[in-house]
Structure formats: structure tokens, C-alpha cells
Amino acid sequence: MSSYSVTEPSGRQKLFAGTLVILYALITILPLLWIIGTSFKSPSDAIAYPPKTFFSPTLEGYVNLFTTRTRATEEDVKALGEPTTWYDRIVRKDGFIIAGPSRFMERFSNSIVIGFGSTVLCIVLGTAAAYAFSRFKVPLKDDLLFFILSTRMMPPIAVAIPIFLMFRSLGLNDTHLGMILLYTAVNLSLAVWLLKGFIDEIPIEYEEAALIDGYTRFQAFYKVVLPQAMTGIASTAIFCLIFAWNEYAFAVLLTSGTAQTAPPFIPTIIGVGGQDWPAVAAGATLFLVPVMIFTIVLRKHLLRGITFGAVRK
Amino acid sequence: MADVVLENVTKKFGNHTALDNVSLTIPDGSFVVLLGPTGAGKTTTLRMVSGLDRPDSGNIYFGGRSVEGHTPAQRNVAMVFQQYSLYPHLTVRQNLEFPLKSPLLKTPREAIDRKVNAIAEVLQISHKLDNKATALSGGEMQRVSIGRALVRTPQIYLMDEPLSSLDAKLRADLRIELKNIQAKSGATLLYVTHDQIEAMTMATHIGVLHEGRLVQFGSPREVYEHPVSIYAATKLGQPRINIIPADTFPGAPSRAVHIGLRPEHITQGSGQDALVRRVEHLGDQTRLHLSFRKNDLITVTDAHTRLKSGDTVKIQPDKPLYFDAAGMRLA
Numbered sequence: 001m002s003s004y005s006v007t008e009p010s011g012r013q014k015l016f017a018g019t020l021v022i023l024y025a026l027i028t029i030l031p032l033l034w035i036i037g038t039s040f041k042s043p044s045d046a047i048a049y050p051p052k053t054f055f056s057p058t059l060e061g062y063v064n065l066f067t068t069r070t071r072a073t074e075e076d077v078k079a080l081g082e083p084t085t086w087y088d089r090i091v092r093k094d095g096f097i098i099a100g101p102s103r104f105m106e107r108f109s110n111s112i113v114i115g116f117g118s119t120v121l122c123i124v125l126g127t128a129a130a131y132a133f134s135r136f137k138v139p140l141k142d143d144l145l146f147f148i149l150s151t152r153m154m155p156p157i158a159v160a161i162p163i164f165l166m167f168r169s170l171g172l173n174d175t176h177l178g179m180i181l182l183y184t185a186v187n188l189s190l191a192v193w194l195l196k197g198f199i200d201e202i203p204i205e206y207e208e209a210a211l212i213d214g215y216t217r218f219q220a221f222y223k224v225v226l227p228q229a230m231t232g233i234a235s236t237a238i239f240c241l242i243f244a245w246n247e248y249a250f251a252v253l254l255t256s257g258t259a260q261t262a263p264p265f266i267p268t269i270i271g272v273g274g275q276d277w278p279a280v281a282a283g284a285t286l287f288l289v290p291v292m293i294f295t296i297v298l299r300k301h302l303l304r305g306i307t308f309g310a311v312r313k
Numbered sequence: 314m315a316d317v318v319l320e321n322v323t324k325k326f327g328n329h330t331a332l333d334n335v336s337l338t339i340p341d342g343s344f345v346v347l348l349g350p351t352g353a354g355k356t357t358t359l360r361m362v363s364g365l366d367r368p369d370s371g372n373i374y375f376g377g378r379s380v381e382g383h384t385p386a387q388r389n390v391a392m393v394f395q396q397y398s399l400y401p402h403l404t405v406r407q408n409l410e411f412p413l414k415s416p417l418l419k420t421p422r423e424a425i426d427r428k429v430n431a432i433a434e435v436l437q438i439s440h441k442l443d444n445k446a447t448a449l450s451g452g453e454m455q456r457v458s459i460g461r462a463l464v465r466t467p468q469i470y471l472m473d474e475p476l477s478s479l480d481a482k483l484r485a486d487l488r489i490e491l492k493n494i495q496a497k498s499g500a501t502l503l504y505v506t507h508d509q510i511e512a513m514t515m516a517t518h519i520g521v522l523h524e525g526r527l528v529q530f531g532s533p534r535e536v537y538e539h540p541v542s543i544y545a546a547t548k549l550g551q552p553r554i555n556i557i558p559a560d561t562f563p564g565a566p567s568r569a570v571h572i573g574l575r576p577e578h579i580t581q582g583s584g585q586d587a588l589v590r591r592v593e594h595l596g597d598q599t600r601l602h603l604s605f606r607k608n609d610l611i612t613v614t615d616a617h618t619r620l621k622s623g624d625t626v627k628i629q630p631d632k633p634l635y636f637d638a639a640g641m642r643l644a
């Protein structure tokens with residue numbers, strides 16, 4: 001007799017589920033692999049038809065991403081002497097010389113500052129608000145919660161013009177602070193709702209126990225509620241970061257120089273000297289990395305969410 | 314430690330009165346047990362004293378000073394919750410250390426270790442110290458939660474049915490330990506239980522709560538021998554006191570409607586005939602279920618009795634308690 005369990009799936013069921021998951025993973029990851037592959041192609045390989053699956057990899061895309069180049073006459077090149085670095089060599093091959101660094105690093109760091117800045121702010125404010133909504137008697141609580149959510153009932157870009165005008169009179173146009181505030185404002189409603197759900201799940205008895213054990217309300221929150229809300233905080237933070245990180249429309253509208261983030265910048269790479277798809281793909285690839293690292297770092301907390309039900313009364 | 318006094322404490326939840334004008338003095342060093350059925354207001358009383366909830370009216374004094382508006386930390390109380398409420402993200406050891414590390418106590422490291430190890434020993438959980446708090450059985454969780462209170466020396470210990478999910482042996486062990494700790498340290502305890510033995514053996518005072526009112530307060534003996542009402546009389550004694558109509562036996566005062574007879578206050582051998590319906594041998598004693606003039610009575614007899622069901626036995630009341638129509642005792 002084979003052992004039969006109600007909760008444990010059978011071997012065949014596991015195989016089926018596993019196959020489905022792997023299939024789904026492949027489908028989702030295919031465009032990513034394509035972009036990463038393209039970033040290592042030469043411009044001509046990138047637009048070859050039929051597409052090349054096998055090609056000789058080059059870092060040309062990355063060099064082009066990080067530099068600006070000008071076409072030079074042969075005398076100019078000769079006057080410069082032999083190329084001194086590997087990236088000089090790559091550029092010279094096509095008859096270009098490096099004129100200077102591109103703005104990619106600046107835009108990329110803007111993205112980091114604005115993306116993580118707004119995420120942190122959003123989590124701090126969102127957790128505080130969610131805790132208050134969850135634990136205290138707030139007058140008109142339900143109406144307030146509905147009102148908060150109603151800010152998400154239209155696409156944020158619908159209010160682009162008022163925001164643009166407001167930012168202009170406040171001097172927030174093209175500033176890091178402005179973008180951080182904007183993304184925080186957009187994400188906050190979602191954060192409050194998500195986090196309130198998680199905090200509601202934490203029995204109030206733990207805080208009461210901490211109060212009895214000699215802690216203040218704030219210390220109880222910090223020592224007992226926060227650690228237990230980590231699952232919620234981690235997943236909310238990932239949502240907030242992904243939105244702020246990928247946001248395009250407001251970034252185009254409200255930033256042009258100092259505070260421009262990577263999303264509006266990456267497409268402009270195309271313009272420099274023809275269709276430079278590898279450089280665009282290189283930008284997109286690097287652009288993926290921070291969110292990926294962030295998610296992996298927080299993964300431990302996300303997985304713990306599954307065992308969260310072990311809270312006993 | 315200090316006297317803890319509740320003065321006319323009333324607490325309402327919506328229009329339900331959980332505590333109705335309760336006045337209670339918990340003398341320094343006493344072991345006060347609160348008895349009462351579910352919903353009587355026992356937990357609510359503890360929460361008032363702890364400072365987790367505020368009374369709607371009335372005052373609470375610690376050592377003569379009002380603690381109105383004081384937080385639990387300011388009152389310096391320890392509490393064992395009815396739902397153990399261990400911190401699930403911490404280990405057993407961290408749970409026990411938690412109160413010692415609070416800004417209230419700021420205990421030095423070696424004192425923490427010494428206290429935690431000692432308490433773990435007493436509660437027989439030393440081998441579980443490194444477990445996650447969620448990886449424990451109910452009884453183990455309950456012991457950790459008792460430990461979290463006992464590592465401290467607060468003004469008063471508040472314990473809400475702390476031994477309820479332990480097995481009989483452990484319960485007996487811990488009853489003795491708790492009593493020892495209290496006797497040695499002179500700690501003051503306010504203790505909720507449904508267990509008669511706990512109440513009788515540990516309490517210096519028993520408070521009987523009935524629908525939010527404190528109906529009797531006194532020593533276990535006093536409450537047992539001189540209950541103020543049928544209600545209070547049924548709270549103590551195992552098996553329960555027999556309540557029968559006043560005219561079952563002669564000699565009741567005129568206003569009496571009920572007679573209360575403790576099982577051991579039914580003497581056998583003389584008096585009137587009763588039918589033995591069931592005999593329960595418990596080892597150290599035997600319980601007789603009797604039928605007497607259409608009333609069911611329970612009494613105890615000697616362990617080696619030869620009586621069996623169907624026999625008749627002569628019985629007669631000894632020290633009967635008389636109660637009026639409202640269930641109040643007649644002096």
C-alpha cells in the first residue's frame with residue numbers, strides 16, 4: 001500500500017506542479033535573457049535578421065552606455081597615438097574617439113537616491129499611519145482610509161498638470177526632494193493599506209505584554225510589533241521601490257537635468273550615432289540590478305511570511 | 314511591595330458593566346485569589362490593577378498613593394496573561410530576559426543569566442531555553458509566561474489562570490513552588506483560578522466575583538464555612554455543596570427557602586432513610602450519590618465502604634446553611 005496523505009501532494013502532482021512553475025519561469029525570464037544577451041552584442045548583431053542566438057560577445061554596448069563619442073578623422077586618431085585602454089580600443093575600431101563620460105552614472109544614482117529615498121520615507125510614514133489606524137481610535141477612521149485609497153482611483157498622471165504647476169511654484173521642479181515627495185505621495189496609500197492589514201494580524205496582547213514588562217508604548221512598537229511586521233514591511237517596500245524605480249511619465253515631465261532618473265534617460269541613448277540597441281540593453285540590464293538585489297536581500301522576510309501563522313494565543 | 318487597594322472601581326464596556334463598584338484591599342504580602350465563573354470580571358480586575366485599562370470611575374492605590382494615569386511600567390506590575398502572549402519572534406530565553414532588559418530594570422548581564430537560569434529550573438523548562446517561543450506545547454508556553462513574571466520583583470504579581478493548561482503533576486509542583494516563592498519573598502499576588510484546590514491551598518484571601526460585583530472577600534475558611542450566598546457557597550468545595558428545599562429537613566428558620574449542605578456535613582448512621590443510587594470509589598474516599606425525598610444529594614464516605622447502589626442509608630444534616638429566596642444566607 002502506498003502511503004496516502006491529505007496534505008502532502010503525490011509524486012505525480014509534484015511533477016506536474018513543478019513543470020508548470022518551470023514553464024512559467026521560462027516564459028517570464030525570456031525577455032530578460034533577450035535584453036541581457038543584446039547588451040553583449042555588437043550593434044550589427046543586435047539588428048541582424050534572423051536574430052542571432054550565438055554571437056561573439058563584446059562590451060561595446062556597455063562602453064557606449066558610459067561614454068560619449070565623436071567620429072574622428074584618421075589624422076586625429078593618429079595624433080592621439082595608440083589606444084591605451086581596452087575601452088579606447090573598442091571605440092577606435094569603429095572610427096570613434098571617446099569625448100567624455102556619459103550622464104548614465106548620474107541618472108543611475110538619481111534613480112537610486114529617489115527610488116530608495118521615497119521607499120524609506122513611504123515605509124516610515126506608512127508604518128506609523130498603519131499602526132495608528134490599526135490600534136488607536138481615530139475619528140472617522142473608515143472615511144479616512146477610504147479617502148486615502150481614493151487617491152489611487154485614477155492614474156496618478158491624470159493630475160500631472162496641477163502637480164507640475166505646484167512643483168514650479170514651490171521650486172521643486174527637477175529636484176531630488178520633489179521626486180521623493182511625489183513618489184512617496186503616490187505610494188503611501190497602498191503602503192498604509194497593505195501595512196495596516198499586516199499590523200491588524202498581530203495580536204495586541206504582545207504589546208500589552210511588553211507594556212507590563214516595563215517598556216513604553218513606542219518601545220513596545222519598536223521591539224515587538226516591528227519585528228513581527230517585517231514580512232509586511234518587506235513586501236510593501238518592494239512594491240514601493242518597483243513603482244518609484246520604473247516610473248517614467250512624471251520623470252519625463254518633472255525632471256530634465258539634476259534630478260533626472262534613469263527611465264527617461266535610457267531611451268535617449270539611441271539617438272547618439274544611429275540605433276545603438278546594445279547600449280540601451282546594457283542600460284536596461286544595469287537598471288535591473290538594484291531592484292533584484294533589494295528583493296533578494298528581503299527574500300528571507302518574504303518567505304518567513306508563509307510560516308507567520310505560528311502565532312499562538 | 315505595598316498594599317494594593319481598589320476603591321469603588323467600575324468598568325463598563327458599551328452598556329455592559331464588567332465591574333460594578335468593586336472595593337478590594339490586597340494586603341502587602343498576601344495571596345489573593347479571585348473566583349468566579351466565566352465573564353465575572355476577573356481578567357478585567359487584573360487589567361485595572363495592571364494599568365492596561367482604566368476604570369470608568371473609582372480609584373486604585375498602591376501603598377496609599379493613587380496610580381491614576383500611571384502606565385504599567387510606572388506601577389511596576391508583572392502579569393501572566395490568560396492567553397500566554399509569548400513574543401513569537403524571540404526564543405524562550407529571550408522571552409524570559411525581556412522584562413529584565415527593559416528600561417525599567419536594566420539588569421546587568423550576569424544577573425540576567427542567573428535569574429533566567431534559576432527560574433527555568435523551577436519551571437522545568439531549562440532544556441527548552443533555546444527553542445523559538447512558537448515551538449512549544451501549550452503547557453510549556455504557559456510556564457514560560459509564568460517565568461516572564463517571576464524573573465521580576467514587582468509591586469504585585471497578577472496571574473490569570475496561570476496553571477490552567479498544565480497536567481496534574483506539574484500543576485501540583487508549581488502550586489507548591491508558587492506558594493514557596495511567595496512565602497520566601499513576601500510577594501503580593503492577585504491570582505485568578507477556577508481550580509478549587511489552588512484557591513484553598515494557596516490563598517490567604519479569596520474574593521468571589523459575581524457579574525462584576527465582589528460578593529464576598531475573606532479567608533478561604535471563612536468563604537468555605539460562612540458563604541454569604543448560595544453563589545459563593547458553590548464556588549468552593551469538591552464535590553459541590555448540596556442545595557435542597559428548606560422543608561427537606563426539619564428545623565429550618567422561617568424565612569429559609571434553601572438548605573445548603575456540604576457533602577461532609579451529611580452524617581450517616583442515624584436520621585432518615587436515603588437511597589444509594591451510585592457509589593464512586595475515588596481511592597482515598599468514596600462518593601455516594603443519594604436520593605432523598607426526590608432530591609439528589611452527594612456525600613462522601615469512608616474509602617472502604619461496603620455500600621452499593623440500591624442500599625439504603627440513614628442520614629442527617631450537620632451544620633446546615635440556610636438561604637433565603639434570593640439565595641442570600643440567613644445568619
Ligand SMILES: Nc1ncnc2c1ncn2[C@@H]1O[C@H](COP(=O)(O)OP(=O)(O)OP(=O)(O)O)[C@@H](O)[C@H]1O
Binds near residue numbers: 354
Ligand atoms: N475589551 C472588551 N470589550 C467588551 N467587553 C469586554 C471586554 N473585555 C471584557 N469584556 C466583557 O466584560 C465581562 C468580564 O470579562 P472578563 O474578561 O473580566 O471575564 P473573566 O472573569 O476573566 O472570564 P474568564 O473566566 O472567561 O476569563 C465579560 O462579559 C466580557 O464579555
Ligand SMILES: [Mg+2]
Binds near residue numbers: 355
Ligand atoms: Mg479571564
